[in-house]
Each structure stands twice: as C-alpha cells, then as structure tokens.
Amino acid sequence: MILSGISIAGFTLSVFCDVVTREIGRPWLWLQLATTGFFAWGVFIGMAVATRRLDHLNLVEITKGMSGPKRSFMEIVNRLVILAVGISMLVFGFQNALNDMGSYRMPSLIPLATYTASVPISGALICLFCLEQIINGWRHGFEGPEDQDDFAGIK
Amino acid sequence: MGNGAIILLMTACFLGFGYMGVPVAFALMAGVLAACMFTPISMQSMIGQMFHGIDSEILLAVPFFLLVGELMTSADVTNRMIRLAQTMVGHLRGGLAQVVTLFSMFFAGISGSSTADVAVLSRTVAVEMTKEGYDRAFTAALIACASTMANLIPPSIMAVVYGATGNVSIGGLFLAGIVPGVLIGIGLMIYSHFFGPVGIRKPRASLCEFADAARASFLPLMIPLIIMGGILTGWFTPTEAGMIASVYILVVLIPLLNRKHVPNLPRDFVYTGLLYSLPLALVAAASAFGWMLAYLRGPDIVSGWIELIAGHDGRIIMLLLVLLFIVIGDFMDAVPAIIIFMPIVIKLNELGNINSLHMGVVLITTLVFGLITPPYGLSLLVASKFVGVRFSRAMFASLPIYVVFFITIAFTVLFPDIVLYLPKLFLPESVGCFKSPTGAGYICPSG
Numbered sequence: 001m002i003l004s005g006i007s008i009a010g011f012t013l014s015v016f017c018d019v020v021t022r023e024i025g026r027p028w029l030w031l032q033l034a035t036t037g038f039f040a041w042g043v044f045i046g047m048a049v050a051t052r053r054l055d056h057l058n059l060v061e062i063t064k065g066m067s068g069p070k071r072s073f074m075e076i077v078n079r080l081v082i083l084a085v086g087i088s089m090l091v092f093g094f095q096n097a098l099n100d101m102g103s104y105r106m107p108s109l110i111p112l113a114t115y116t117a118s119v120p121i122s123g124a125l126i127c128l129f130c131l132e133q134i135i136n137g138w139r140h141g142f143e144g145p146e147d148q149d150d151f152a153g154i155k
Numbered sequence: 156m157g158n159g160a161i162i163l164l165m166t167a168c169f170l171g172f173g174y175m176g177v178p179v180a181f182a183l184m185a186g187v188l189a190a191c192m193f194t195p196i197s198m199q200s201m202i203g204q205m206f207h208g209i210d211s212e213i214l215l216a217v218p219f220f221l222l223v224g225e226l227m228t229s230a231d232v233t234n235r236m237i238r239l240a241q242t243m244v245g246h247l248r249g250g251l252a253q254v255v256t257l258f259s260m261f262f263a264g265i266s267g268s269s270t271a272d273v274a275v276l277s278r279t280v281a282v283e284m285t286k287e288g289y290d291r292a293f294t295a296a297l298i299a300c301a302s303t304m305a306n307l308i309p310p311s312i313m314a315v316v317y318g319a320t321g322n323v324s325i326g327g328l329f330l331a332g333i334v335p336g337v338l339i340g341i342g343l344m345i346y347s348h349f350f351g352p353v354g355i356r357k358p359r360a361s362l363c364e365f366a367d368a369a370r371a372s373f374l375p376l377m378i379p380l381i382i383m384g385g386i387l388t389g390w391f392t393p394t395e396a397g398m399i400a401s402v403y404i405l406v407v408l409i410p411l412l413n414r415k416h417v418p419n420l421p422r423d424f425v426y427t428g429l430l431y432s433l434p435l436a437l438v439a440a441a442s443a444f445g446w447m448l449a450y451l452r453g454p455d456i457v458s459g460w461i462e463l464i465a466g467h468d469g470r471i472i473m474l475l476l477v478l479l480f481i482v483i484g485d486f487m488d489a490v491p492a493i494i495i496f497m498p499i500v501i502k503l504n505e506l507g508n509i510n511s512l513h514m515g516v517v518l519i520t521t522l523v524f525g526l527i528t529p530p531y532g533l534s535l536l537v538a539s540k541f542v543g544v545r546f547s548r549a550m551f552a553s554l555p556i557y558v559v560f561f562i563t564i565a566f567t568v569l570f571p572d573i574v575l576y577l578p579k580l581f582l583p584e585s586v587g588c589f590k591s592p593t594g595a596g597y598i599c600p601s602g
Contacts, residue, residue, distance in 0.1 A: 001425050001428070001429055002425060003428075004425060004428025004429045004432060005421060005424040005425030005426075005427075005428040006428070007428055008218055008222065008424055008427055008428040008431065009424045009428075011215065011218070012219070012222070012398055012401060012402070015215070015219075015394060015395060015398040016398055016402055018395075019391070019395050019398070019399070032212075035215065036210065036212065036215075039209070039214075039215055039218070040206065040209060040210065042218070042428055042431070042432060043209050043431075043432050043435040043436060043439065044432075044436075044439075045432070046428060046429050046431065046432020046433070046435075046436070047180065047432050047436040047439075049429055049432070050178075050429060050432060050433055050436070051178075053429075055429065055433065056178030056179070056180060056181070056433065056436070057178060057179050057180075057433055057434075057437065057488055057533075058173070058176060058177075058178055058179065059170075059173035059174055059179060059182070059486070059487065059530070059531055062174065062175065062176050063175075063176040074175060074176060075176075077175065078172075078175060078176045078177045081172050081177045081181060081182070081185050082177060082178070082181045084185065084188070085181045085184045085185055085188065088184070088188055088198055088202060089202055089205075092197075092198050092199040092201075092202040092203075093202050093206075095199050096199060096202060096203045096206070115206070115210070116203070116206050118206075119202060119205065119206055
C-alpha cells in the first residue's frame with residue numbers, strides 16, 4: 001500500500017515538475033518517462049495489493065451469502081481462477097520483460113523492461129497473496145466480520 | 156471452433172466467473188486466456204496487451220481526479236459546499252433532498268468519481284435526513300442517483316476513458332456532459348419537490364447567510380474553474396489540469412481551511428494509490444478483452460445485426476446502442492464496458508455517420524444509469540451500505556427516479572444541437588468543425 005502511495009505521490013511530483021520546467025522554457029523530457037513509470041508500477045502493484053485486501057470490484061459478492069463447505073469450495077475455486085491469471089501474468093509477463101530488454105524508450109534510452117517488469121512482479125505478488133488466502137481459508141474458514149454488512153447486494 | 160463460438164466462450168467465462176465472485180479484472184483475463192487456447196494468438200501477447208492498455212498518457216488524468224475527490228472528502232472541505240447548497244435550496248419542499256442534488260452538482264465539478272460523492276453525502280447529509288424522518292431507502296436512492304452526475308459534469312473519469320480509447324476529444328466530452336448532467340440534477344430536484352418526502356420546512360436563508368456561505372466555499376469552488384479553464388484555454392492537458400487542482404488543494408485549500416489535516420495527507424495518498432489501481436486494472440484487462448473481441452471480428456458481427464434492423468439510420472443505430480448499453484450497464488462496470496465495446500461503437504459510428512462526440516456523451520449518459528440499476532448498480536450498492544438499508548429496498552425507492560434518466564437519455568439522443576452547443580462554442584474541432592480557409596470562423600458538419 002505504501003508503494004501505491006509512493007507511486008501516486010511520485011507522478012504528481014513529476015507531472016508538476018514537467019509543467020513547471022516547460023513553462024520556464026527548460027523542459028526535462030525524462031520527466032514524462034518517470035511519470036509513466038510511476039503510473040504503470042502503481043497500477044500493477046495496486047492490483048496485487050487490492051487482491052490481498054479483497055478490494056477489487058466484483059459483479060456480485062455471491063460467496064458472502066454462503067457458509068460452510070459450500071462457501072469454502074466457491075472461495076477456493078475463485079482463488080484458483082485468480083491464481084491462474086496471476087501465474088500467466090508472472091510467466092508470460094516475464095517473457096515479455098525479457099524481450100523488452102532490447103527495446104528502449106526515447107529519448108532517455110531506458111529499456112522498456114523497466115516498465116513492463118511491473119506485470120510479472122504483480123503476477124508474483126498476486127500468486128503469493130492468493131496462496132496465502134487459500135491456506136488461511138482452508139485452516140480457519142473464509143467467513144469474516146465483513147460478511148455481515150449489506151454490501152453483498154442481492155443475496 | 157468458429158469466431159462466434161469463441162466469443163460466446165470468452166463471454167461465458169467472464170460472466171460465469173464474475174457472477175461466481177471472481178473480481179471483474181481477473182474474470183475478464185480468464186475469458187481472454189481461455190479464448191487464446193482456440194486461436195493462434197499467444198497468451199504472451201495478451202498479457203502484453205494488458206500493459207499496453209494502460210500505457211496511455213491520457214489515462215494519467217484518472218488518478219488525479221480521484222486524488223482531488225479524496226483530498227476534498229478527507230479534508231472535510233466539502234462541509235462548506237453543503238452549507239452553501241443549504242442556503243440556496245434548504246427552504247424548499249424536501250429541503251435536504253434538494254441539498255443532496257445541488258451539492259452533488261457542485262461536487263461533480265470537483266471530483267470525477269461517483270463513489271466519492273456517495274461517501275461524502277452518506278457521512279453528512281444522510282445523517283441529517285434520517286433525523287428529519289426521511290425514509291432511509293429514499294435517502295440511499297437519491298444519493299446514488301445524484302452521485303451519477305459526477306460522471307457527466309466535468310471532470311469525468313468515464314469521459315477520460317472514453318476519450319482515451321475512442322480517440323475523442325476529452326475536453327469536448329467534458330463540455331458535452333454538462334447538459335445531461337444538469338438535466339439529471341434538475342430532474343432530481345423536480346422529482347424531490349413533487350414526489351419526495353416533505354421534510355421539515357425551514358425559513359429561507361437571508362442574503363447575508365448566503366453571502367457568508369458563498370464566501371466560505373469560494374476557494375473550493377475555484378477547482379472546476381481551474382480544471383475547465385486550463386483545458387479550454389489550451390494551457391493544460393486534462394492530466395495536468397487534474398494535477399494543478401490537486402496541488403491547489405494541497406498548497407492552498409488544506410493549509411487555509413483545514414490545517415489539522417496536514418499530518419493525514421500521506422494516508423490520503425496511500426489510499427488514492429490503491430483506489431486508482433482498481434479502475435485501471437479493469438482498463439488493463441478490458442483492453443485485452445476488447446482486443447481479442449476485435450480480432451474475432453465481434454464488431455462486424457454486432458454491427459451486422461444492428462445494420463439489419465437499423466440500416467444506415469444514425470438515430471435508430473444510436474437508440475439500439477442505448478438499449479444494448481442499458482443491458483450491459485446492468486451487468487458490468489462502465490469502464491470495461493466502454494473499452495470492450497469501443498470497436499463496435501466506432502464501427503457503428505461509421506455506419507450511421509454519427510458524430511463520435513455525440514455518441515460518446517449518449518453512451519456515457521446511458522452507462523451512468525447503470526450505476527443505479529440492479530444487479531450491478533455500484534452507486535446504489537455503496538449508498539445502501541453507507542446509509543444502512545437493504546439494497547432491495549433502496550432499489551425499489553429508486554425505480555420511480557429512473558424516469559429522470561430515461562428523459563435525459565432521450566433528450567441527449569434527440570437534441571444533439573443543444574447537447575453539443577458548448578463543445579461547438581468552446582472547442583469547435585472536437586465536434587468535427589474545421590477552420591474556414593478564409594480564416595473567419597469555423598465550418599461545421601451539418602446535423
């Protein structure tokens with residue numbers, strides 16, 4: 001979460017400096033690269049953090065209305081789907097990042113991989129958080145105090 | 156396997172996993188990866204497409220508009236605007252209901268997020284409404300409906316996403332959203348006046364009280380001027396306008412109006428950092444989904460169906476798309492809906508020779524309606540949670556208010572000249588006008 005905060009603070013500062021340096025007639029072109037870097041890393045790290053905190057947007061939180069083995073089954077299936085996507089992000093994202101070592105962003109000639117590496121790292125974190133949730137849920141159950149609210153929508 | 160069957164499989168995976176409780180971004184990607192198994196497209200390129208989906212400078216505006224809303228909400232500066240709304244309309248029948256709508260119109264000019272609007276109103280005016288005897292279901296329904304204006308009145312996150320994916324002027328979309336946004340506001344005020352609870356009638360505020368409230372909220376109300384003024388004069392891009400508004404709140408508003416909040420600023424940044432990744436994770440996944448849909452010739456299939464019914468009549472095409480998007484908005488979030496269906500929208504724009512800006516504002520108005528309709532009415536879900544009422548009760552209370560949205564959507568479709576008046580006036584190029592060769596004025600497409 002702190003990394004997400006750093007990313008948004010970072011690109012607020014870099015966009016600010018970009019405007020200021022442009023207005024005084026001495027633009028720093030690399031600031032735009034820094035901005036997109038902070039932005040991309042922020043999105044993918046935030047995606048992983050939201051997986052751990054269960055903050056992602058859902059169509060319907062149908063599992064909150066369930067309990068017992070039915071709930072455990074559904075929660076584990078859901079986590080396995082997320083895990084599959086996370087593994088794909090890790091494996092294929094890593095291959096993309098390796099390919100991008102040979103591509104560069106102009107004008108600073110920074111390898112494109114410094115941006116695209118955010119995808120496999122996010123994938124790795126998503127896998128870790130998913131496994132953590134499956135293990136904890138298996139041991140202690142998936143029910144939590146947040147299930148009591150009416151946010152589950154249509155049950 | 157034929158293209159139609161793969162599209163069905165992809166959609167079934169997305170909706171099936173989505174309704175089982177898998178987060179939308181992951182359900183979308185699961186559908187895309189399943190489709191990869193039946194096409195020559197590699198999974199590696201689809202994961203790469205996720206990155207390319209967010210690698211757009213225009214989308215940088217999204218976090219800034221969320222940051223502005225979050226800073227304003229947590230710094231408690233919004234109370235001043237609520238007081239101003241109270242002095243303006245608090246004496247009318249259903250006074251607090253009128254305050255909710257008017258405040259939402261003010262707040263919509265500051266934040267691009269409906270959820271931020273719901274959070275502010277639920278914490279402040281909703282409590283007062285309950286004390287005055289308003290039905291909680293009505294309160295939740297009204298707050299949810301009023302919050303939808305945040306996605307129409309600029310700055311609007313939906314407009315940023317639509318402009319970035321559809322290559323439509325964001326400044327133009329911002330300006331075109333003002334008319335439907337204000338129409339919804341006026342409609343809600345008329346509904347509350349004639350059909351809402353009476354509330355407690357209060358005396359009309361004196362001119363001094365109004366002047367006092369206006370002075371107190373002068374600084375926060377400068378934000379819409381900064382954002383739109385910067386964009387319209389061409390001084391800032393929408394991203395830079397969002398950043399300038401954030402810096403204005405950090406450097407001017409919070410130190411002057413709520414200095415105690417300064418130590419909590421890092422928390423606001425951390426929270427917004429997480430908050431902005433949620434819609435943008437959807438953008439990343441939806442752009443991969445949309446890419447695959449376009450590869451499988453989904454736009455050709457759907458536009459073929461629509462062409463069968465509507466021929467090349469732009470107005471009927473638009474009405475059919477509105478019906479399609481009302482259904483889509485019921486089942487999924489607006490951001491992925493815009494990205495996934497953009498190739499289809501572009502194809503139909505060409506088919507019916509429809510102005511892309513007009514189509515954009517019509518579809519955004521339609522998707523905004525999806526925020527209050529079941530089963531995926533996000534604003535209504537959040538409002539019912541915050542106000543403390545069952546979702547089903549809030550939904551029934553919001554049913555009569557749907558009329559306001561139907562009228563607004565119909566108006567937006569049928570009267571493009573009025574809806575596009577502001578973009579034509581301030582950003583003629585955004586509507587397709589071009590400079591006259593004589594140098595005097597603009598030449599605009601007719602209709």
